[in-house]
Amino acid sequence: MEEKFIKFLKDNNIYDEKVLEFFKNNSTYVDFKDDDTKYFIGCYPKVENGILKGVNICVPDMEDEVTVTINIHEYVHTLELYKKLNKEYKETSYEEVLPVFYELIFFKENVKTMADYSKFYEEHLMKYYEKEYLMVIELYNDLIKEYGDTSIEHLEKRVKRLIKK
Numbered sequence: 001m002e003e004k005f006i007k008f009l010k011d012n013n014i015y016d017e018k019v020l021e022f023f024k025n026n027s028t029y030v031d032f033k034d035d036d037t038k039y040f041i042g043c044y045p046k047v048e049n050g051i052l053k054g055v056n057i058c059v060p061d062m063e064d065e066v067t068v069t070i071n072i073h074e075y076v077h078t079l080e081l082y083k084k085l086n087k088e089y090k091e092t093s094y095e096e097v098l099p100v101f102y103e104l105i106f107f108k109e110n111v112k113t114m115a116d117y118s119k120f121y122e123e124h125l126m127k128y129y130e131k132e133y134l135m136v137i138e139l140y141n142d143l144i145k146e147y148g149d150t151s152i153e154h155l156e157k158r159v160k161r162l163i164k165k
């Protein structure tokens with residue numbers, strides 16, 4: 001399953017060797033089937049005096065497509081946080097947009113096997129993160145229409161523009 005993860009990062013231009021190494025070195029792996037440890041999955045910035053000093057990551061072992069999507073989600077968080085290391089850090093309201101966006105891309109690529117899970121997950125997003133999720137949909141639709149620049153830098157700019165709306 002890890003090959004599937006790496007291939008996805010490469011195919012979508014978000015593969016970065018340094019970030020991947022950082023991601024692996026700072027991750028604690030948990031069993032997704034264990035409800036007690038599952039709760040800890042996420043990216044936790046270590047902030048000292050307003051400066052981002054590091055990131056603690058907790059991800060599930062990559063056993064199936066669902067756990068791969070979770071790793072993609074946390075990897076995209078890491079990619080964003082990595083750029084801010086040793087710089088001033090402020091939490092933003094749109095942090096979830098790009099990680100969820102790439103999950104959506106993964107769902108679409110694996111539509112046959114992931115239909116049930118993506119339906120469940122998208123309903124959950126709509127219920128709890130409606131604003132962010134609608135931004136993800138808008139971003140995705142833009143991308144489909146344009147077939148243009150799909151670099152993460154381009155997407156970041158788009159997210160910033162969507163927030164201002």
Ligand SMILES: [Zn+2]
Pocket residue numbers: 073077095096099
């Ligand atoms: Zn997240």
